[in-house]
Amino acid sequence: MSLVATRFAPSPTGPLHIGGIRTALFNWLFSKNNKGKFYLRIEDTDKERSKDKYKDQIIESLKWIGIDHDDKEFIQSENINNHKEIAEKLLKNGFAYKCYCSEDEIKEQKENAKKKGIPFVYNRKWRNPEGLEVPKDIKPVTRFKSKISGDNSIEDLVQGKINISNSTLEDFIIQRKDLTPTYQLSAVVDDHEMNITHVIRGDDHKINTFKQKQIYEALNWKLPYFAHIPLIHSESGSKLSKRDNASTIDDYIKMGIMSDALRNYLLRLGWSYKDKEIFTLNESIELFNLKGVGKSPSKLDITRILSLNEHYIKNIDEEKLLKLLKTYSSNFKKEIDDNKNKQIIKSIKFLKNKAKTLEDIYQNAQYILKDDIEISSEYLKLLDDSSKAILKDFTLDFEKIIQINKENLEIIIKKLIEKNKTNFKGVGQPLRIALTGSKFGPGIYDIILSLDKNEVLKRLKKIN
């Protein structure tokens, strides 16, 4: 058994959002840093909302960002018999009891509490069933016999010591009326069976910890370490939810964000190491620790993601960038034909300098990717007679060039500028429009040099 084991335990009730990805990342990083294990557990005990397609999507998302789990993923519902057995054991040993309250009764208690402005805590009616008659028409739930008095505390690896008064904890349900176990029970049983040593999760689970701790104690099981990391907030300032826009991994992939960039962004969101901003995967494994995790929630900042992405686009190996671009294009745009590879590699040096996303590269490479350049009427208007004359002159000179390079092109263009008493723009803009169909894009020399000579001539002649 290894010293450290962590797990990521999402419920497959929707696509993973990046808060979840970050939790997974921190767990993964922590276990890698400690040369331990990292497991994935699919918490699918809510049968109505759990979907296989989400399970697959979650696994895909993790894989995309570079997180791999040890062993096969653990499916919580497959362990349901064990959960039930433990519930029985708790019942038998007096740590839990059957509660025959009807749903209406509970509802009434809740409304009363609301009216009085006091917090709702189930009134523990069936904790002591003496003198109560068991109703025949009600299937009972199983409740855990929570401590009523005293204080309780946990030593959290991120939050420090957290105290709570036991009186605020209710006798929570561990088994539904259909006898299926609830989260509080299943999570504890599975964490125990999987020998999880460190539970790293969002701090929305903080209160659960006190409930779960009591289950551990009742069973005489060793309590794992807990680390509750602060949540990621949306721009609006509240907990990131599945309903927020652009918060799933797929949304970022679609935007043309690369996994390294997102990984780096998520790493630095809530965690820091001195002044360091850029971390390779290996660096992040070596340097990650729980001490560096802050306590306050952080806001999602898309410009930061973009700027990190820009950094990675500029620094990644060009062959790899081409591969990513092609994957991106075939997934979300138009497939890039292999016969364009050589040309793109040649151009990627300057294309990547003006891109924040893969989509930007794709857009700026349109003049290469499209065999037929279309010029919108708006731009066509810019090509007046004098511009056309310049293009014609350029064509004549260009045809004569034997060795096409920047120096030779400069000579021609300089000559044209002088002859027409204009500036570089006077020559550059018509050329750009003729060759790319756009006013924006890479430098003129870059464009010409990256196109085949015949292709340049073809495009120029089409204008005149």
Added chain:
RNA sequence: GGUCCCAUCGUCUAACGGUUAGGACAGGUGGUUUUCAAUCACCUAAUCGGGGUUCGAUUCCCCGUGGGACCGCCA
């Protein structure tokens, strides 16, 4: 409402109780430039408020204020 947690530039964050409170992103100004960019130089910008403790608080304590999480037969 109850319980718990949090609080440094707009954002992400540094700072053994002693720093001109640092960095990054964004923003601004200027240089370079054929468009858009990129790039280079420089600049703006923060310790939530009030009390303590201390020779000295961003840092420790208390109160307030603000924000968040939880309060499901969801996980």
